[in-house]
Amino acid sequence: MNAAVCRVSFESAPKQDDAVEEHPLLDHVRDVARTNRCKGYIDLFGACAALSGNRDVARHAASEVLVRCLSQALGRRPILYRVGEPETSFDEKWLMSLARSLKAGDESSAAFLLHSRVPKHARRNLVFLLRNVVDGFSQV
Template sequence: MQAIAHPRPFLRPSADIPAPVAALRRLAPRCQAGARLDLFHACAMLSTDSGVAARSYAEALLRGLAVVLGRVPVLHQPGAGELSFDEAWIASLLTAARRGDEDSMRFLLASRLPRHARRQIGWLAAQLAQRQDQM
């Protein structure tokens, strides 16, 4: 019998879990329990109040992704040492938004979302990226 070497997993150790992903993990159970979200309406409501907290943008982003993807994004329990594909994608989107890299944002959004949802999800991600230190 020959031992098969396990390929190195794509997932990162806990030291590499971005702070915004850790915060989203804590919010995920609450977002999953909420009612369905009309993405356009949620963005319109949030945009009228400049003092909206990062948590509101995070909740809208998670709930909006659940609607657009047709499933709840996979977020591990707080403290888990690995990133799911969804968590890595969200972290990349927030990083691109924070550094103002619109090309990377467009690529990431187009890679997973239907055209009609890209603008709203991109806007929510950009707003959250600006406020992620408040999470």
């Protein structure tokens, strides 16, 4: 019986520190989701209306409301991994794609992503929250 030998280089594998630096928005959303996972139900529409006029407070509140209401917008609980995890779930990839589209002003991609998963009545509020969160990050 012949065995094949395959050399595996561990140098090309991304380091844990690199993954954290490459996705600051994703890690922020994951951290906020972790700290808010035990909090109660919040209505998407009422939460958007109650955001503060202070920009820093509003950005943090928007992050909390986003992760707490994402299940309402998607129709099911999203899968968000812990901070620093090299794997990304479909929900995280979708959310980051939507964030990049909004940051770049790519309205057609954002519309496609929204229409694929979010009911019409929740789209405007989800975009409002995600824009508030994304505006605080230079790189998405």
